[in-house]
Amino acid sequence: MKMMAMKKKSSSSSEKDDLYHVIHKVPQGDSPYVRAKHAQLVERNPEAAIVLFWKAINAGDRVDSALKDMAVVMKQLNRSEEAIEAIKSFRTRCSKQAQESLDNVLIDLYKKCGKVDEQIDLIKRRLRLIYQGEIFNGKPTKTARSHGKKFRVSVKQETSRLLGNLGWAYMQKSNYLTAEVVYRKAQMIDPDANKACNLGLCLIKQGRFDDAGSILGDVLQGTIPGSEDNKARNRARELLMELKAFQPPLELSEIMGLDDHDFFKGLELLMNEWAPIRSKRLPIFEEISSFRDQLAC
Structure with a gap:
């Protein structure tokens, strides 16, 4: 009976231990990598986690995961430059399967640091690998993880995602024409509302307000995948408001064909566009208003 009780207690303890690791998403064991994950996820001590990730890398303990996780933690601590150098220095110790994930982390780090050319x-190198059929280790899909959830990603989706990142990078260099071409290609492959908003912004920067308004309107009308996302819809609304601020003022040629009443009204609107708004009307407009009233009689 005593032996059975001890077995039940041991079994219960093991189940609790397993449940603990599942809840905190911490691997089992006592290696440097396991202790690093514990410091990162349970103790919420990123500095200690980085030290332990370094120990894991030097000890050859799950180097693929240790290097990637350490770079992510460094980015959170605004140590992105250091993370970039770490990946460049130690990625040769990682497996071929890990190189793609490290590239994705590097892209985010370059973006964080403003290293647009890099x-x-x-x-471009990642896109070249897709063209050569060498991405996803030759498979049509891969398993990805975001916010703790796993999902499948196709080559088409990955291509569109990379093109979206490329378009945004060109936007940072104010190369809006190239960015537009890249965004339109991304939308042809796998359209989504977020890239549509970025394309709309790109067109606004080029002064192509009608084209931008049409694309942003599509997001609000729900005709683009992902339009149901409130974040995308709110961004589309903000860009439309920005678009209105960029609208060119009324041209004189647009009001020349109006009748006398509307002509003088339009001329006053035009003058307000050209000059700062004043607390009192200019004397010339008092005269115009009087002349307009005489015409009306």
Whole structure:
């Protein structure tokens, strides 16, 4: 009976231990990598986690995961430059399967640091690998993880995602024409509302307000995948408001064909566009108003 009780207690303790690791998403064991994950996820001590990730890398303990996780933690601590150098220095110790994930982390780090040229070069290299059929280790899909959830990503989705990142990088260089071409290609492959908003912004920067308004309107009308996302819809609304601020003032040629009453009204609107708004009307407009009233009689 005593032996059975001990077995039940041991079994209960093991189940609790398993449940603990599941809840906190911490691997089992006592290796440097396991202790690093414990410091990161349970103790919420990123500095200690980085030290332990370094120990894991030097000890050859799950180097693929240790290097990637350490870079992510460094980014959260605004140590992105250090994370970039770490990946460049130690990625040769990682497996071939880990290189793609490390590239994705590097792209985010370059973006965080404002290293636009490096970001563009790396994205182009990733796109070249897709063209050569070498991405996802030759498979049509891969398993990805975001916010603790796993999902499948196709080559088409990955291509569109990389093109979206490339378009944004060109936007940072104010190369709006190239960015537009890249965004339109991304939308042809796998359209989504977020890239549509970025394309709309790109067109606004080029002064193509009608085209931008049409695309942003599509997001609000729900005709683009992802339009149901409130974040995308709110951004589309904000960009439409920004678009209105960029609208060119009324041209004189647009009001020349109006009748006398509307002509003088339009001329006053035009003058308000050209000059700062004043607390009192200019004397010339008092005269115009009087002349307009005489015409009306």
